[in-house]
Amino acid sequence: MLLIFVCCFYNSNAQQTRTTKPVTGLKLKAPKFTITLGGYKDASLVEAKIADSIITLPLKVVDAKNIVYSISSYQFLYRKIVVSEDEATGKPYNTTSVKSSRFKTSPLPELWLNVVRENLRPTEELMFFDVIVKDNKGNLMYTPNLKLTLQ
Numbered sequence: 001m002l003l004i005f006v007c008c009f010y011n012s013n014a015q016q017t018r019t020t021k022p023v024t025g026l027k028l029k030a031p032k033f034t035i036t037l038g039g040y041k042d043a044s045l046v047e048a049k050i051a052d053s054i055i056t057l058p059l060k061v062v063d064a065k066n067i068v069y070s071i072s073s074y075q076f077l078y079r080k081i082v083v084s085e086d087e088a089t090g091k092p093y094n095t096t097s098v099k100s101s102r103f104k105t106s107p108l109p110e111l112w113l114n115v116v117r118e119n120l121r122p123t124e125e126l127m128f129f130d131v132i133v134k135d136n137k138g139n140l141m142y143t144p145n146l147k148l149t150l151q
Helices: 002-014 048-054 110-117
Strands: 033-037 044-046 059-063 068-085 092-103 125-134 140-142 146-150
Touching: 033 125, 033 146, 044 048, 048 146, 059 125, 068 110, 092 110
Parallel strands: 044 146
Antiparallel strands: 033 059, 059 068, 068 092, 068 125, 125 140, 125 146
């Protein structure tokens, strides 16, 4: 009998819905960020030979007051030109291939640097996106993307 009572009591407590109040009082407003790689900003055209050297540099994120923020994580995408073959005609044609991953350190790891630096060609793209920075209080904030197109 006692077992039935305990089970019923436990069951009724488990089915109760609990509501939580939204957190109020947080007045965090992210500053306007600028993200650069070797001095190049978003939507920049970069020569392939220059991209070969700046890709080894760390990302830099600053705000309007020129305060530097540490990078918590980011995603990197390399859109490269590859050759494929038309199955019907057997003729080769150019298309694109995408390589992408998430990282927590900048610059990119050596393995990725080797993959990217292997064949940098005009019209290929290097993109840093979903960049998350941390301020000196530990707050995490998103920054704009950085997209570099090779010429």
